[in-house]
């Protein structure tokens with residue numbers, strides 16, 4: 001099959017790209033609502049892009065034309081956020097926080113999640129996430145109707161046992177992030193790993 005992407009509709013482009021560019025990691029992002037409550041939502045248009053400085057990006061879209069999703073709305077005001085990695089244990093809770101709720105109606109509360117104070121940002125983190133990365137927004141690129149938030153990682157919380165304290169190498173047996181597969185409900189586990197030495 002050949003697909004001419006210069007004429008593809010946005011919904012088809014989404015369907016095709018989101019199905020083919022998989023698995024994707026999921027950024028589970030907390031931001032602060034205006035009333036001080038905590039907003040949480042997952043974004044699989046997400047990755048890390050460098051280490052000097054430590055850089056990541058994710059792409060929160062609009063709820064409807066011209067109306068940003070709550071995460072993007074909060075970021076405009078606070079310019080900070082926390083990215084959590086989603087593992088198998090928290091997959092169901094992550095899914096609950098993807099529901100569209102009215103602004104200020106905290107997904108964190110609705111999903112029964114506990115928060116904990118962050119170190120370098122005012123936005124709380126999700127207490128039970130294996131990994132929480134506190135970020136300051138470096139800037140946001142608006143390309144057509146896409147919005148790409150770039151953040152600098154300032155502080156990282158990792159559950160004990162995941163990284164070796166001396167070498168900083170990962171113990172894969174203690175880390176089970178899930179990946180996003182085809183929309184709307186495809187996911188994968190990362191339990192079937194293999195190694196391949198560098199050529």
Ligand SMILES: Cc1cc2nc3c(=O)[nH]c(=O)nc-3n(C[C@H](O)[C@H](O)[C@H](O)COP(=O)(O)O)c2cc1C
Nearest residue numbers: 041042043044045059060061069070071098099100
């Ligand atoms: C696994 C998963 C990945 C998602 N990835 C994205 C994404 O990359 N960009 C996006 O705009 N919405 C994405 N969504 C949908 C948002 O999570 C959803 O619209 C959410 O309600 C936004 O919340 P907010 O308004 O509190 O920011 C994803 C949903 C799920 C379940």
